[in-house]
Amino acid sequence: MTDLTVPQQLIARSNRLGSDPKNTNYAGGNTSAKGTETDPVTGQPVELVWVKGSGGDLGTLKESGLAVLRLDRMRALVDVYPGIDREDEMVAAFDYCLHGKGGAAPSIDTAMHGLVDAAHVDHLHPDSGIAIATAADGPSLTQQVFGDxxxxxxxxxxxxxxGLDIAEIKEKNPQAVGCILGGHGITAWGDTSEEAETNSLWIIDTAAAYIAEHSKAEPFGAPLEGYGALPEAERRAKAAALAGTIRGIASKDAAAAGRSMVGHFTDSSVVLDFLAAAEHPRLAALGTSCPDHFLRTKVKPLVLDLPASASVEDSIARLKELHEEYRADYQGYYDRNATPDSPAIRGADPLIVLVPGVGMFSYGKDKQTARVAGEFYVNAINVMRGAEGLSTYAPIDEAEKFRIEYWALEEAKLQRMPQPKPLAGRIALVTGAAGGIGKATAKKLAGEGAVVVVADLSLEKAEAAAAEIGGADVAIGVAADVSDEAAVQAAVDATVLAFGGVDLVVNNAGLSLSKALLDTTGEDFDLQHRVMAKGSFLVAKATARVMIDQELGGDIIYISSKNSVFAGPNNIAYSATKANQAHQVRLLAAELGAHGIKVNGVNPDGVVQGSGIFASGWGANRAAVYGVEEKDLGKFYAQRTILKKEVLPEHIANAVFVLCGPEMTHTTGLHVPVDAGVAAAFLR
Incomplete structure (x- = not known):
């Protein structure tokens, strides 16, 4: 450790602390280190403080995520501090204390690190520490648990x-290794990086051990009859059935602004046990306390007040009633606390929805944000358990929560966020997506901001393709035999449980048999239709039900073919089923338009590169029909087109994006040829 530079020691300590969820939540807390370097301008030593910058995560922190400030300038701010009423001005003043160039923007907690007279400081949000911090008798508990x-x-x-408060406390209490910040978290310090880390972990572990030893047996009250966890298969089926409605609830205001929320579902024992206990309605209504928590979860969740045995229909009806009550309550919270210079209300829909016996749905602008919101509410449950086990949970009051949630500095941070990509917030399901057109389409949609479910007959191939696109917060792979109704429903259920719903469906799965009429068997014909005609129908039906429940509109896109309108030899089974798909587009466009769901198609021709269909024998058969070498089939197809260009999977993916993107919001029932120009396939 001694061979490391001061910032390297800080990064190593931060990564260790931040990688363990018992120490702090994702992107929560901050750490710092002080040291001396040579000023490149004067050649003289200069005292610096390195501190985690705004918005970073301790577990993955790098040196580029540190703000570096001159200690002399930072401490000189004490003399010009205008007082609590002009607190926000001090954040801008930190910029004038920066040393060198680059690095991260200083966070609001920079003063805590710069002003405390210790070489190394950690500010963390451990569940055990916040439990003490939010207990009604937190001050006396702090004395009992930690002594002086x-x-x-x-x-x-x-x-x-x-920062001034903590600096004064450290000065007046030289025996202290840290403090409990009421309603918030912990801060610890040390003369060395190792000492600061040791002190942080001692506070966290000591609090956890005290809670474990002294907590009452049932911190959340006795079990509430009828509210226990449903069996796993039953609760996940119910979660999938409710997911569309709940996502629509969470997205009402976002949808009005042209966006949707992405969701995350968890049925962890922490959540299910909380919802099975008698005190969960009271505790949930009190909301979270730690600013990191409620900025992600809103001040409180929406809680379904029905037993686990309630039917899906009854649950949906009650959720909609509770949503209206939640919106009115949140509007009241805003109106009670807003001042003339407060930012406008940011939406009155819940970000956390709790369903007894089933689990928790959490929402955000993307999957990571939704997942982290759920993790934060699990933190909040753990905090409530600890506080109730020792005392009574007493979070900060709503006026203070409002000051944090609608803080001008928080608003400025939101305004600095980059503009979302065109498909941000949209959830896509692409069938036959392990290769060729499907894989290119899935990549394109993810690249434009969507989260994507890669569905394929082979789970292994689907997961491999999803891994190429991104991590589980961007894409997942699922197995799907589209000709099997139960398998299709399972894939759709997996989609809504992974991401909250579905907005964008690409019916791409298919196979192709190139045979003359007299060589085509009844099974050949049936197989072709089961996979593409029936398969597209089953996928459209299962996903349209979710889209209708969401009330957010949506897109269903069929990858049809120029063969749906062009008559060629030795192609009866394939071309007939493509014509079936093409008419499904028109039929569903007419039927689903009332729900804001657009249905369109893409008609490719001769996409040889990366095609599983061509590789499985279709290519050899078509090459034989046209009298060319199979390796030259792509070139052959190109030469018969008007543009003399080969059609690639990426060209089909581009057409899909255009049809579901922001520029084609008023188009449905359309087939877009992507064939480089085949006159015989012109639409009439």
Missing amino acids: KVVWVPWRRPGFQL
């Missing part, structure tokens, strides 16, 4: 004054 080694700091909004 940890000092209680009453709640204060993060900022310069909190």
Whole structure:
């Protein structure tokens, strides 16, 4: 460790602390280190503080994520601090203390690190520490748990004054290794990086051990009859059936702004046990306390007040009633606390929805945000358990929560966020997506901001293709035999449980048999139709049900073929089923338009590159029909087109994006030829 530079020591410590969820939540907390370097301008030593910048995550922090400030300039701010009423001005002042170039923007907690007289400081959000911080008798508990080694700091909004408060506490309590920040978290310090880390972990582990030893047997109250967890298969089936409606609830305001929320579902024992206990309605209504938590989860969740045995229909009806009550309640919260200079209300829909016996649905602008919101509410449940086990859970009051949620600095951070990609917030399911057109389409949609479910007959190939596209927050692979109704429903259920719903469906799965009429068997004909005509119908039916429940519109796109309108030899089974698919587009466009669902098609021709169909024998057969070498089939197809260009999977993917993108919102029932120009296949 001694061979490492000061910032390297800080990064190593931060990564260790941040990689363990018992220490802090994702992107929560911050760490710092002080040291001396040579000023390149003067050649003289200069004291610096390296501190985790705004928006970073401790577990994955790199040196580029640190803000570096001159300590002399930072401490000089004490003399010009205008007081608590002008607290926000101090964040802008940090920019004038920066040393060198690059690095991250200083966070609101920078003062805590710069002003405390310790070489290394950690500020963390451990569940065990926040449990003490949110207990009604937190000050006395702090004394009982830690003696005089940890000092209680009453709640204060993060900022310069909190830094001054902690600096004063450390000065007056030389025996202390840290403090509990009321309603918020912990701060610890040390003369070395190892000492600061040791002190942080001691506070966290000591609090956890005390809670485990002294907590009452049932912190959340006795079991509530009828609210226990359903059997796994039953609860996941119910979750999938409710997912569309709940996503629509969470997306009402977002949809009005042209966006949708992505979801995450968890049925962990932490959530299910909380919802099975008698006190969960009271505790949920109190909301979360730690600013990191409620900024991601909203101040409180929507909780379905029906037993686990309630039917899906009854649950949906009640969820819609509770949604209206939630919106009215949130509007009241805003109206009670807003001032003339407050930012506009950011939406009154819940980000956390709890369903007894089933689990928790969480939402955000993308999958990662939705998943982290769910993780934060699990943190909140753990905090409530600890606080109730020792005392009474008493989070900060709603006025303070509002000041954090609608803080001008938080609003400025939101305004600095980059503009979302065109398909951000949209959930896509692409069938036959392990290769060729399907894989190119899945990549394109993900590249434009969608989250994608790669469905294929082979689970192994589907998962491999999804891994190429991105991690589980971007794409997942599922097995799907589209000719099997139960398998299709399972794939759709997996989609809605992974991402919250479905908005964009690409019916691409297929196979092709190139045979003359007299050589085509009844089984050949039936197989071709089972996979493409019936398969497309089954996928459209299962996904349209979710889209209708969501009330967010959607897109269904069929990858048809120029053969749906062009008559060629030795192609009766394939071309007839493509014509069937083409008319499904028109039929569904007419039927689903009332729900805002657009249905369109793409008619490719001769996409040889990367095609599983061509590789499985179709290519050899078509090459024989046209009298060319199979390796030259792509070139042959190109030469028979008007543009003399080969059609590639990416060209089909581009057409899919155009049809479901922001520029084609008023088009349905259309077939787009992507064939480089085949006059015989012109649409009439």
